[in-house]
Amino acid sequence: MTVTYSTIQTYTIPSVTTTFTLSSIPSTYTDLVLVFGGGTVAPTGVYIRFNGDSGSNYSTTRMSGWATNNNSARSTNQTRVEVGGSWSDTNHMVVNLQNYSNTSINKVGICRTSDATDTVAAGAILWRNTAAINSIAFSTDATNFAAGTVITLYGIKAE
């Protein structure tokens, strides 16, 4: 048995930005775990896109709770997929992408988000594409990611 949970990269956003991309992701792991700590300068959804695919190949089912409210929603045929919401710069988000390099299956992910000022949420995402994931692009509705937001990409290797 060997240690199988490794940091692939950590990126700290140096100044406010609307998008950023983690690229050249190696295919040598079994799963990816994306940890996002920080947030945005205004409330927004946080979206990801794989391998630069801007086709309508993404969908999600999610649930959320805020104050005394709860909700579940779905988005289909999207050009990017929402992995959580950010209401401030105190957001924490984890996205699990399992068998991300298996070229026989569509790619699924499990996400959870907590924002210290507002909401908790979880979701299942789908990318209808069998390609191995080699890049992940982040974007928002129409605002900026906050400077100092830290994104860490881990790889887990099964034996």
Next chain:
Amino acid sequence: MGIRSLRTASISTGVKRSKVWDQSAVVTNIGQLAYESIATVTVGAGGLSTVSFTSIPNTYKHLQLRCLARTTAAVDNDAAFLNFNSDSSANYAAHNLRGNGGITAASGGVGSSTVIQRFAGGNQSSINLGAAIVDILDYASTNKNKTLRDLGGYDFNGTGNIYFSGGLWINTNAITSITITTSQGGNWSQYSQFALYGIKG
């Protein structure tokens, strides 16, 4: 900042694409966490009725089971039954909160296995699977009943469910084996994968 490894991915921001070592981004070393692969079952073309992990060592603090699965049962979606140490008596419970894209709901009960959620059924395309991440806490303790938590679900571009679940095995024995079966009587289908990891305390 040094280039630590060829496995380190590069980063680009906005429209200005450049390698990570050209930017002011902070890149850490390839880190190593106290997380080890114990065993993995990947289902082949013939399918598999039961996934079993046996002889689980008691040298970790927690277990994590990472599942990606589809079953052959003629249903849209399916769950998995978990049993520990071959105990099939009514010593289990499970409760969940779920969202189906329209409403949130909760359910639960007791039974002869605990339940993890939620996977593709046989009515789905063979290349669509559901996923779950299951944490089995303090599994080697002999002083407490065993609990687990599970976040899992699936989306198939028009249908889907996301579950947050808790499970209980009313037994203080250390967990030494786990069996995983489908809830609707089918088999696990090709490309399903169950990976068991140990987390050091």
